[in-house]
Amino acid sequence: MNIYPFAEIRRELHQIPEIGFKEFKTHQYLMDYILGLPPERMEIKTWKTGIFVKVKGRDPRKMIGYRADIDGLPIKEETGLPFASTHEEHMHACGHDFHMSIALGLLTHFSNNPIDDDLLFIFQPAEEGPGGAEPMLKSDAMLKWKPDIILALHIAPEYPVGTIAVKEGLLFANTSELFIDLKGKGGHAAYPHETRDMVIAACSLVGQLQTIVSRNVNPLDSAVITVGKITGGTVQNVIAETARLEGTIRTLNPETMIKVKSRIKALVEGLEVGYECLAEIDYGAMYHQVYNDERLTKEFMEFTEAAAEVHLHCCTEAMTGEDFGYMLKEIPGFMFWLGVSSEFGLHHSKLNPDEKAIEIAINHVANYITYKGNEA
Numbered sequence: 146m147n148i149y150p151f152a153e154i155r156r157e158l159h160q161i162p163e164i165g166f167k168e169f170k171t172h173q174y175l176m177d178y179i180l181g182l183p184p185e186r187m188e189i190k191t192w193k194t195g196i197f198v199k200v201k202g203r204d205p206r207k208m209i210g211y212r213a214d215i216d217g218l219p220i221k222e223e224t225g226l227p228f229a230s231t232h233e234e235h236m237h238a239c240g241h242d243f244h245m246s247i248a249l250g251l252l253t254h255f256s257n258n259p260i261d262d263d264l265l266f267i268f269q270p271a272e273e274g275p276g277g278a279e280p281m282l283k284s285d286a287m288l289k290w291k292p293d294i295i296l297a298l299h300i301a302p303e304y305p306v307g308t309i310a311v312k313e314g315l316l317f318a319n320t321s322e323l324f325i326d327l328k329g330k331g332g333h334a335a336y337p338h339e340t341r342d343m344v345i346a347a348c349s350l351v352g353q354l355q356t357i358v359s360r361n362v363n364p365l366d367s368a369v370i371t372v373g374k375i376t377g378g379t380v381q382n383v384i385a386e387t388a389r390l391e392g393t394i395r396t397l398n399p400e401t402m403i404k405v406k407s408r409i410k411a412l413v414e415g416l417e418v419g420y421e422c423l424a425e426i427d428y429g430a431m432y433h434q435v436y437n438d439e440r441l442t443k444e445f446m447e448f449t450e451a452a453a454e455v456h457l458h459c460c461t462e463a464m465t466g467e468d469f470g471y472m473l474k475e476i477p478g479f480m481f482w483l484g485v486s487s488e489f490g491l492h493h494s495k496l497n498p499d500e501k502a503i504e505i506a507i508n509h510v511a512n513y514i515t516y517k518g519n520e521a
């Protein structure tokens with residue numbers, strides 16, 4: 146099988162990153178490619194910007210699902226690559242261009258070389274937010290085509306090419322977005338006593354939020370609160386009437402998420418009193434933890450350990466989030482990390498994964514699905 150086109154395809158997809166549910170060019174690109182494949186065994190359905198492709202098996206007893214996410218991030222690319230993003234302020238900085246090209250490689254392989262079982266390829270929008278997996282599970286297509294097992298991969302910049310890193314059970318954290326809007330009273334920079342400065346309130350709140358992880362969460366448990374963006378004010382000599390904090394919460398334990406949120410509420414209520422302001426909290430999108438089915442993951446690990454072209458690494462859980470967790474809540478399966486050796490990590494403007502990983506992933510996953518989809 147000629148794999149080179151999939152690195153080329155990755156480069157083309159890399160140039161057109163689009164954010165969640167706005168993946169219109171990406172959808173068209175994927176559809177154009179899919180419609181060029183042998184149609185005999187394929188059935189295609191679309192859902193918003195997402196796509197389902199069923200590949201009929203020769204003698205199906207079950208359906209194996211393979212999911213790839215398709216959205217990019219609102220990050221300005223700084224790789225300097227000749228095939229860098231052509232979409233201003235947008236970048237495939239989480240590897241979804243890799244995920245899509247690997248899925249197309251697998252689809253190409255199985256549309257030409259069917260196995261006994263049916264396959265369902267899921268090209269899912271909006272993984273970075275607001276979340277496509279949960280509503281996609283309720284779509285007509287997925288109510289009709291519900292895989293018996295499902296798998297997906299995520300690129301891992303920190304591991305060398307050739308590494309497959311995975312673990313049974315909990316792999317990724319529970320997540321919740323966090324948006325806090327503050328409203329005080331603006332005014333002249335020289336008359337602070339007549340105002341309620343929301344830049345000061347926002348700065349104080351960022352510091353207070355960090356005490357939740359350090360002082361309210363058991364040190365043997367794990368949680369993250371990251372404020373990734375602060376906006377507020379208008380100009381250098383005007384006191385800010387409003388400010389907005391945008392962030393994310395991660396916990397390994399679902400109960401800890403509840404505790405963290407109740408502490409955020411308490412601190413924000415205290416801020417309202419202390420800084421004489423109004424505050425509104427919005428938790429945006431929440432993702433269920435990624436929990437790998439023990440039996441299937443163990444079997445995949447054994448399969449991977451026996452394969453010559455890849456190296457198995459038994460990893461620990463990570464505080465990343467993934468709405469694939471919703472699919473794994475309903476369908477047994479697993480997600481694994483694919484090593485892509487990049488100096489810069491996920492969500493970095495200079496992320497530059499090694500394309501050799503594309504061929505490795507297509508071959509390894511094709512071998513695994515073939516083994517799994519032909520078992521008696």
Ligand SMILES: CC(=O)N[C@@H](CCC[C@H](N)C(=O)O)C(=O)O
Pocket residue numbers: 239272273274299320321322392393394430432464465466467468491
């Ligand atoms: C693998 C990965 O990086 N996933 C994202 C998912 C983001 C979910 C949501 N927008 C949030 O920020 O909570 C991640 O940031 O972990």
